[in-house]
Amino acid sequence: MKSAKLETLDDKPVLRLERRLAHSPEKVWRAISAPEEMAHWFPALIETEPRAGAEMRFTFPGEQEVSGGEVLEFDPPKVYAFRWNSDVLRFEILPDDRGCVLVFTQVLGAGSGFTAGRTATGWDICLAAMVARLEGREAETVDHRPIMLHYLRKWNLAGASVSETDTGFQVRCVLDVVWRPFETVWAALTEGKQVDPGQAPPDGFTVAPALPGSVTEVDAPRELTYRWSPEGAPAGVVRWRLVHDPELATYVEVTQTGPPALAADTEAIGDAWQLHLEKLFATLLDVDLEPSGG
Known part of the structure; x- marks a missing residue:
């Protein structure tokens, strides 16, 4: 938690989170790409096909509104990238001697940098739930409020x-x-x-x-x-x-x-x-x- 980085790419804010995982790239790949597995930790339910160029549908439990996207990269078990509305999300799996490193980035839409604290907190909690799923245990309940405040101050999101x-x-x-x-x-x-x-x-x-x-x-x-x-x-x-x-x-x-x-x-x-x-x-x-x- 609280380890996200806020960077800039082409004048757009980019969130970056890394997790070192004691699991094979293939196991992690399924967790971050199979809709039935992502349903256990990703904030929205996903409907799509496993190929670059495929359309994507995102829905939140209990809500009727549907948002769209597109699969941009699908290279198992290495890279899964897609567009969700105007944001671009990318998961990259890097093998290492203890399992792998998951690198997650999100390119935020124009004018949304001041929301980065809320978004980073959400991914901290979601990725913790993903790790719990990989380890076969229930995700712990996390108080998101101090994490949001931490990022707000760390990144000067209310700065002038x-x-x-x-x-x-x-x-x-x-x-x-x-x-x-x-x-x-x-x-x-x-x-x-x-x-x-x-x-x-x-x-x-x-x-x-x-x-x-x-x-x-x-x-x-x-x-x-x-x-x-x-x-x-x-x-x-x-x-x-x-x-x-x-x-x-x-x-x-x-x-x-x-x-x-x-x-x-x-x-x-x-x-x-x-x-x-x-x-x-x-x-x-x-x-x-x-x-x-x-």
Whole structure:
């Protein structure tokens, strides 16, 4: 657990997980390629044929929605690669003197890098279930929450991006809230209090480098915007948005704008928002915030 790596290929995020297995390549091949065996550990049920170019159907137990894909490589007992929606998954089996090494990679779709922690955690748990199946035992129950938090902090997934605008700069952070309902996230930010235009924003929406002014717009539980100022001088706006994309994530987007004169402060502002969102994530998942890098 917690051993996944996040890399980049052609500007796309790539997850990489390796498992050293005391089993023959042939046995592991069946576990990672036969649909009836994958049903014991893979997150979706698969219908396909064992050949490159074959169509694939993915369904989740209890759900009617079907997603599609295609077998890209089928080279037993070495490589099995396929496309699932816009992602590409690849299993490679490398023989060694004690059995084999399984190398799993997933090329994530464009714009989905901030979900890598959730995805990596899922594969940690799925691969643990696969290993248990290979060893003829029941998979252990795993608490996914601290693993997600670990990857969130290790990979700086809530970290800020900074861009120039016509009026100065914009700092932007995004946080995957792991399908939490808008109402749950909003309640955590407001502590259950009503927010109206003209009021000061609740502390859950603020960080120290951005002294809050008054709320200018609010659309509970989706959006909140307020003015901010350093030392009382108007500088820009902070905007919170809660977004649900059924193909990607439910997430929080925080943007903060400011003038060129304060551009030197963007790193401190971004760091403050990152830590703030990591604390929000820990609150939503009801898990302790581990030391950074732990």
